[in-house]
Amino acid sequence: MEKQELAPHVSEIARVLGNKIDEKDIEKELDTYLNLYRVSLETAKRSVVRKLGGDPNALTMGVRKLIAELSGTEMSVDLLVKVLTVNHKDIEQNGETKQILYGLMADEGGSIAYTAWDAERFQLERGKVYLIRNAYTKEWNSQPQLNLSTRATIEPQPDDSMKLPERMDVPSYGPTNATVVELKEGMNNVTITAKVISVEGRKLETPNGPKQVFSGIMADATGKVQFSAWHDFGLKSGDAIVIRGAYVRTWRGIPQLNFGERAGVERTKTSFGSDQELSKPKLRSIGELESIGGAVDVLVRGVVVDIKKGSGLIFRCPQCKRLVQKGLCRIHGKVDGQPDLRIKAVVDDGMAALTAVLNKDITEMLVGITLAESLREAKEAMNPEVVEEKIKDRMLGKPIEVRGNVTSDEYGLMMIVTEAELKVPEVRSEAASLLSELEGTQ
Amino acid sequence: MISREVAWRVFAGEYNSSNLEIKGEGERAPSYIVTPLGAMINRVFLVGVLTDLDNIGAGEEPLWRARLSDPTGTFYVSSGQYQPEATATLSKIEPPAFIAVVGKTRTYSPEEGTVYVSIRPEKVTIVDAGIRDYWVLETCRSTLKRIAAMADAKDMAVPTVDELVKLGHTRVLAEGVVKACEHYKDVDLGRYRAMVVDALRYLLPEYRRDQEAEMPREMATNPEELEEEEEAKEVDREEQVLALIAVLDKNGKGAPWDQIVDEVKRLGLDKTALEEVTNSLLDKGMIYEPVLGRMKRI
Numbered sequence: 175m176e177k178q179e180l181a182p183h184v185s186e187i188a189r190v191l192g193n194k195i196d197e198k199d200i201e202k203e204l205d206t207y208l209n210l211y212r213v214s215l216e217t218a219k220r221s222v223v224r225k226l227g228g229d230p231n232a233l234t235m236g237v238r239k240l241i242a243e244l245s246g247t248e249m250s251v252d253l254l255v256k257v258l259t260v261n262h263k264d265i266e267q268n269g270e271t272k273q274i275l276y277g278l279m280a281d282e283g284g285s286i287a288y289t290a291w292d293a294e295r296f297q298l299e300r301g302k303v304y305l306i307r308n309a310y311t312k313e314w315n316s317q318p319q320l321n322l323s324t325r326a327t328i329e330p331q332p333d334d335s336m337k338l339p340e341r342m343d344v345p346s347y348g349p350t351n352a353t354v355v356e357l358k359e360g361m362n363n364v365t366i367t368a369k370v371i372s373v374e375g376r377k378l379e380t381p382n383g384p385k386q387v388f389s390g391i392m393a394d395a396t397g398k399v400q401f402s403a404w405h406d407f408g409l410k411s412g413d414a415i416v417i418r419g420a421y422v423r424t425w426r427g428i429p430q431l432n433f434g435e436r437a438g439v440e441r442t443k444t445s446f447g448s449d450q451e452l453s454k455p456k457l458r459s460i461g462e463l464e465s466i467g468g469a470v471d472v473l474v475r476g477v478v479v480d481i482k483k484g485s486g487l488i489f490r491c492p493q494c495k496r497l498v499q500k501g502l503c504r505i506h507g508k509v510d511g512q513p514d515l516r517i518k519a520v521v522d523d524g525m526a527a528l529t530a531v532l533n534k535d536i537t538e539m540l541v542g543i544t545l546a547e548s549l550r551e552a553k554e555a556m557n558p559e560v561v562e563e564k565i566k567d568r569m570l571g572k573p574i575e576v577r578g579n580v581t582s583d584e585y586g587l588m589m590i591v592t593e594a595e596l597k598v599p600e601v602r603s604e605a606a607s608l609l610s611e612l613e614g615t616q
Numbered sequence: 617m618i619s620r621e622v623a624w625r626v627f628a629g630e631y632n633s634s635n636l637e638i639k640g641e642g643e644r645a646p647s648y649i650v651t652p653l654g655a656m657i658n659r660v661f662l663v664g665v666l667t668d669l670d671n672i673g674a675g676e677e678p679l680w681r682a683r684l685s686d687p688t689g690t691f692y693v694s695s696g697q698y699q700p701e702a703t704a705t706l707s708k709i710e711p712p713a714f715i716a717v718v719g720k721t722r723t724y725s726p727e728e729g730t731v732y733v734s735i736r737p738e739k740v741t742i743v744d745a746g747i748r749d750y751w752v753l754e755t756c757r758s759t760l761k762r763i764a765a766m767a768d769a770k771d772m773a774v775p776t777v778d779e780l781v782k783l784g785h786t787r788v789l790a791e792g793v794v795k796a797c798e799h800y801k802d803v804d805l806g807r808y809r810a811m812v813v814d815a816l817r818y819l820l821p822e823y824r825r826d827q828e829a830e831m832p833r834e835m836a837t838n839p840e841e842l843e844e845e846e847e848a849k850e851v852d853r854e855e856q857v858l859a860l861i862a863v864l865d866k867n868g869k870g871a872p873w874d875q876i877v878d879e880v881k882r883l884g885l886d887k888t889a890l891e892e893v894t895n896s897l898l899d900k901g902m903i904y905e906p907v908l909g910r911m912k913r914i
Binding site: 461464477479480520522524525526527566567570571572573586598599601602604605606608609612613 | 619620622623624625659661663716718738739741743746747749750752753754756757758760786788809812813816817819820821
C-alpha cells in the first residue's frame with residue numbers, strides 16, 4: 175500500500191491514540207504490518223493501536239453505508255443519519271435502572287429503527303444530523319435494526335449536511351398531510367382524510383391490563399389502508415373522517431395507520447364519490463410497491479415469467495394445512511394429505527417482479543381444470559406434475575392482471591390473490607397514440 | 617430483501633448492439649449486459665417469431681439453436697442439457713411459431729474487444745400473435761423510457777445517477793445509463809427513435825403495406841452499414857468466405873475460426889472485414905456456430 179493511501183488510516187490511528195504519538199512513528203509501524211507481514215489493513219490498524227497503548231475498539235472499523243444497504247447482520251457500520259424521533263425508556267440491567275433511547279433515523283435512501291443502549295452517552299436530538307460510527311445491526315421482524323452500544327460513537331454534523339426527501343423528513347412545520355398512497359413506514363403526526371370501509375373492535379391483553387383496539391380498513395381516492403385506533407372514537411363504517419396526529423407502522427411491509435387517545439378525529443362532509451368507486455382496487459406498479467413494501471387490495475399488471483415449484487396439485491396436512499411432501503407433514507409426520515390446487519406465479523412488469531399466490535378456486539377458473547379432474551389426470555399419468563405442466567402451458571408468457579394484498583419479506587414481494595384474469599390489453603389505440611406523440615416531436 | 621432479477625423488455629436491435637458486459641464478482645453475483653440505451657440486463661422477456669430451429673448437439677447432449685425475430689432484428693437463443701425445461705419445449709416446436717422466451721443474457725467473446733450476445737432460455741412457451749403485439753407495444757414503451765433517460769444524460773456535462781433519479785428516472789435505469797454513456801460514448805438516439813416508430817407502425821394495419829415493402833431491406837442490414845454498402849463486392853466476398861468455411865470444415869464439426877482468419881488474409885480481408893462478412897452470413901442463416909469458435913455452413 176502506498177504512503178498516500180495510508181495517510182487517512184494513520185491520522186485515524188493518531189486520533190484514537192489521542193494525538194500523543196508522532197504520525198511518522200505510526201506510519202512506520204503500519205507500513206511494517208502491511209507491507210512486511212502482509213496482514214489485512216483491519217488487523218494491522220488494530221495491532222498498531224494496541225502496540226502503542228490505545229484501545230483498538232475505538233477505531234472506526236465500520237464501513238460507511240446507506241440505510242437501504244443494511245442487511246441486519248452488520249457487526250460494525252458507519253452511517254450519516256438524521257434523527258427523526260427520540261423516545262426514552264427505562265430498563266433493568268443487572269438490577270439497576272438504566273435509561274435507553276429508541277426511535278427512527280433516516281438518510282436519503284431510507285429509515286431505520288434504532289436503539290441507543292445508553293441515554294447518557296448518546297445524547298441524540300430529534301431533527302439533528304449525526305455521523306454514527308461502529309454501530310451494529312440486528313434483524314427483528316425481518317427488518318434490520320440499528321444498535322448503538324458502548325463501542326459506538328456519535329459526532330454531531332451541521333443540520334444542512336443531510337437533505338431528506340420531504341415526505342421522510344422530520345415534520346418541522348407541524349403535521350404532514352398525506353393521502354393513503356403516500357403513507358410510509360415511520361411517518362408521524364400525519365393528517366389524513368379518509369372514509370371508514372370497515373371497523374371491528376377487539377380486546378387485547380396488554381401488560382397494563384385489557385385494552386380495546388378498533389381496527390379495519392379506510393380508503394380515499396388513492397387506495398386503501400388498514401388502521402388501528404387505540405381509543406374508542408365511535409368509528410362506524412361509512413364515516414368520513416379527518417385524523418390528526420396519526421402514525422404509520424408497517425406489518426410485513428404493509429403500511430398501517432395507527433392513532434391513539436391523543437389523536438384528533440373529526441367527522442367531515444368531504445365526499446368520496448360512490449362507495450363502489452371507492453372500494454375498487456387501484457392499479458399500482460410493482461416497482462412502486464417494492465419501494466413501499468406492501469399495500470392493501472391493489473391491482474397489478476404484468477406477465478407470468480415463471481411458475482414456481484409447489485404449484486399445481488399439492489397435498490396438505492389435514493391438521494395444520496401445511497404442505498405434505500412424500501406423505502410427511504413437517505409437524506405431524508405421516509398423515510393422509512388432502513388434495514388442493516394452487517399456483518405460485520412470478521408476475522413481472524419489466525421494472526420489478528412479485529410472486530402471486532393463487533388459491534384453488536382461482537386456479538380452477540384460470541386453468542379450466544377442477545381439483546377432481548386434476549386428481550384423475552395425475553392418477554392416469556401416475557405423475558402429479560402433469561397439472562403443473564398444464565398450468566405452465568396455460569399461463570407462461572401471458573399478460574395477467576391480479577388483485578390482492580401485497581406483503582414483503584426477505585424473499586421479496588408476495589400477493590395473496592383474490593381475483594385474477596389472463597387478458598391481453600388492447601394494443602392498437604395505444605400504439606397509434608404513442609406514434610402520433612413521437613411523430614409530433616420529431 | 618433479495619429481489620428477483622427483473623425480465624427486461626428489449627428489442628433485438630438494441631440488445632444485439634450491446635458489447636458491454638459487467639461480470640458479477642464473488643459467488644452467485646449476477647452478470648449484466650449493458651445496452652447502448654442503458655438497460656442493465658441479466659434476464660429478458662422476449663416474444664417473437666421462431667424462424668429457425670436446429671439441434672446441433674446429439675443424443676444425451678442436445679444443443680438447440682433458435683432464431684427469434686422481432687420487428688427490429690433477430691435474437692439468438694441457444695438451449696442445451698442444462699436448460700432441460702426450455703430444451704424439452706423447444707424440441708417439440710415446429711417453426712415458424714410465435715414463442716415467448718424468459719431467459720438469461722449470454723456473451724461470447726472470440727477475441728479481446730468483440731462481444732456477441734445471445735440468450736440462454738429458462739422458459740419457452742408457444743403464444744399467439746396478440747401476445748406478440750402486446751410485447752412489441754410494451755417494449756416500445758420501455759425503449760422510450762430508456763431513450764428519454766439517455767437524452768437527459770446527454771444534456772448533462774457529466775451524467776450522474778443522482779441527477780437522473782431527480783429527473784424521475786428509476787435508480788436501476790440511471791445506473792445503467794451512466795455506464796452506457798461512459799462505454800458507448802455518443803449513442804445515436806435517432807436510430808432508436810426510428811426503431812420504435814417502425815415497431816409501432818408494425819402494430820397498425822394502416823401502415824402494413826409500406827412496411828412489407830420496406831421490411832426485407834430493413835431486416836437485412838443495419839442503417840449504418842447501408843451507406844457504405846458495396847453490394848456486389850460484398851456478395852462476392854460472402855461467397856468466397858462461404859466456400860472457405862466449407863473447405864476448412866474437415867471433420868464436420870465446423871471450420872475453426874483461427875484458420876478462417878488466416879486463410880482470408882490471402883483474399884485481402886482483415887479480421888474486422890471478415891467479421892462483417894460472417895455476421896452477415898449468420899444473419900442470412902447461411903452459416904452458424906455449432907460450438908464457440910467454429911463456423912459451419914447450413
